[in-house]
Amino acid sequence: MAINLYMVRHGETYFNFLHRFQGWSDAPLTSKGIQHGLDAGARLGSIHFDGAYSSDLTRAIHTARYILKNNQAKSPSEPTELPDFREQFFGSFEGIDSEVVTTTLGAYQSEPFNTYSDFITELGMAEAMDTIHQADPFKFAENDEQWWTRVSHGFEDIRSRHHDGDNVLIVSHGTTIRGIADKLDRHDLASNSVKNGALMRIELLPDTATILSFNDDTTVF
Template sequence: MRLYIVRHGETDWNRIHRVQGRTDIPLNDYGRHLARETAEGMKGIRIDLGYTSPLLRAKETARILLGDRDVPLYEDSRIEELSFGSYEGMRTGGEEKDAQSEAFQRFFTDTAHYIPPQDGETVPQLYERTGDFLAEICAKEELQDKSILVSTHGAAMTALLNRIRGNLSVSEFWRDEVPPNCSVTEVEVRDGKPRIIREGVIYYKEKVKKWKTV
């Protein structure tokens, strides 16, 4: 089995440093451009089926990447972005930076001490649901010879990759920065065990800013 795990393309909220989480924001024109460039780079890769977060930005990215391939695309809420509850919509940079943004920024700077709002989700909860998704896919006998696209989000993708590495430490959640928009990580699965083959592959020429928002 091969998994191609991709973060969605850019959105307007990425660009203006606004927290998205589960808020359903579509790709902007530049995000669609990045997805088309990525689709061109991946056109020689066989894809047998896809899984996507139900959120618009991930679904649109998946559809662009699949192009004219006649393959099924399944929505799975377990690979949605982390819910940030009442923090969603908050500006975390620029002149309109929200006064509460420092509490949110702990998610990146001090994840072990990040406290989500009451209506938000914790990192262990994110690890649990994304881990359940990964375990189910890797165990399916009928998928062992398949090549699968997985379209997801910055924190959800990071949780998946951390689990593959075997490190579920909350304090070390951000081993690296947020994966760039439309970056692709290739994972090989043998005997139900996933292994990262290539990480953070970029198929577009532009140097995209690494937004410190998800």
């Protein structure tokens, strides 16, 4: 038996639409982003969640509320905020156009790349996070070790709150979801951008975890 995690990326925000790094900064959901939350809720509407959580960033909280609004299985009506499942902190790059950030990061690598997605594909999540930290002149940006220490604590928190067989909703963020996939040795999945409102399902055991599905925005449960 295991804890069944349903981890959803928040709906589209105005920063997403404008292709800006978001991290710990916040921007409201667009109308499309609201629909992402409602659609995810409809797909998950028949699942009774024993716990419902979001990061403490507004876009995740609001998406979780839209998901729970469409739940028909007597799940919690309001998410509990867990800061451990925040996005990576991008420091000085928060709010900056992604093309500008990509150009800056290119100065710290010997091999050229065209997009931030290519950057992650070529380097892997850990080195990508470390490069962002290195390139931040104030060193505010989280590196891989800082980010994973935080997220690992979040998983231990979930284990302490829940039991075998529990269904748990967590609304989190794109880079965090990709980083988790990478830490669970699914580098093939981590190279893919996570769609707003898409789902990663994880079987969480006391000492291990297995990804059952990734970037799923079509399955109705």
